[in-house]
Amino acid sequence: MIAASALIAEDEPLLAESLRAELARLWPGLRVVASVSHGQAAVEQALALRPELLFLDIRMPGMSGLEAARALAEDWPGAPGSAPFPLIVFVTAYDEYALQAFDHAAVDYLLKPVQSERLAQTCTRLQAALRLRSQVPTAAEPALQAAVEQLRQLLPAPELAASRAAPPEWLQVIPAAVGAAIHMVPVDTVLYFEAADKYLRVVTPEREHLIRTSLRELLPLLDPQRFWQIHRSTVVRADAIACALRDESGKHTLTLAGHPDRLVASRLYAHRFKAM
């Protein structure tokens, strides 16, 4: 049986242990290189250990399985010759994320409680995909591409989020604390927003502010036509972008009009930078 390495991300200890035991029984050649209990650890460990397979629970504390997969798709090196993007198997108790989108691809999903026959089927599928990869060395780049395509489909559409709320009243001014004073920063002057730990950097041509709001909370308040998400931690004002340059790993480097900062647009948002 083919040898492979895997990472398990599951926050419930009994389920993580049970999945590891079942996999050991069904696939003796599989080496579980790490078993982590939250999404952030999954991203860090996967980037450090470069496993070939990921078993990601969807609902985990902190970063969810889907968010972890997206973060990995953004941060994976992806240069020619580097380790191929892992094959992902999502594990969930309830089919709430329309995971059918993954049905036909290199990725798979499992419903909890995971039944042995179904897990065996998943193992067979994964082995076939790994075998294909080893025979066709160029299959690695398309694998990352395919994963990016699918993860992009599962991105929450800001247009949808906005239409669900009351009539869109886009944010006009951002109150930002500077010492004891509150500066009113017009949204029109903001070049980009960048998430930094628990803060959000609000960068204008003159200066930058820190506000205690997460990007996730702010995003629904911004006009999606004018403000584009280009990375999980970056939102840029579209008309402030001067130029986008694609590198060989699929990322874009953006230069801004009238500001020296350079921003990186991840693969997940590369579709925004296609010439008309």
Next chain:
Amino acid sequence: MNAPVPSHAPSPRLQRFGRRGLQTIAIGVAVALCLSLMPGQRLLPSLAYSVCIALGCWLFIDCGRMLAAHWVHRQASPEIRRARGEWPGWGWMAAVLPLGTLAGYVVGYEIAARLFDAAEPHALGFDLRSFASILILSMIPGVAATYYFYSRARLAASHAKAEQAERMAAEQRLKLLAAQLEPHMLFNTLANLRALIGIDPPRAQAMLDRLILFLRATLDASRGSTHALASEFARLADYLELMQIRMGGRLQTRLTLPDHLAARQVPALLLQPLVENAIKHGLEPQVRGGRIDVSAGSECGQLVLRVRDTGTGLAAVASGQGTGFGVEQVRERLEALYGPAASLDLAPAPDADGGMLATLRMPL
């Protein structure tokens, strides 16, 4: 291709209209039979006049009523139109009844006179006194029939209302059941159970026992029954134990129930949505987990129940990840059972441990 097969049966409205017509003919026949008992009246002409006048009056009154109703309810919602769309109110009927009777009487009389070669004097050829008395006589069945129709329609409307209330109550029960049997919780618990069976059968059995008790209480709650506060705390302990098996060391719990309150009756699983919220939105998103305290006490003659977590706090509530539903449900149940005497408050916990505090007050 798939066009619906046209139905040849008359619409229910038309059917009701026809039935009222037949009832009118029956009234006309009855009046004729009464009149024929009086001296000097022949049965056949009486019958013809009576039925014609009755049909005339009915047609004018019924059509007048429907037109008036259409006018009155022209802006109402479809449900209201269905419920009372055929009744314009007594004010309108006070005008429709005499006018309809007058018009119906004249037209009906003329038709009957044509049928009987005008053997009788012309409808308007009577002297005023006898004309008025006949008109009033004709109005009596009209008023009676209208009243009959009115009370029947009212009965139907109240039936429809009762049915709707019943439907809403059933829907409410189902919603409660669906909320308490949240699939994510159920399947994750079953997955843990499946894992435990292999490695620790006695513990698996204990877990299954707790799940069974919890499921039974869920059914009881959906039927709107009550149980002692001690049972409420026992079921919460079952639920928390199930969650503890899943979350391991990330979940600590503390349940405090004073003895003198143990027998107090409360709606079954009233606190469960609050505990579930505290876990789902407070503790589960935190990598380090946290503690959940459930306590009961009496203050100022009120029963006070508190659910507190040391979780993510207001941020989770502000981002609106579905916290509203469980809380809303508890509020609705309290409102239905105790009205303004009960309340539920959700606020950040006042001490340094952070998290949320839900305070529920109800009469002792």
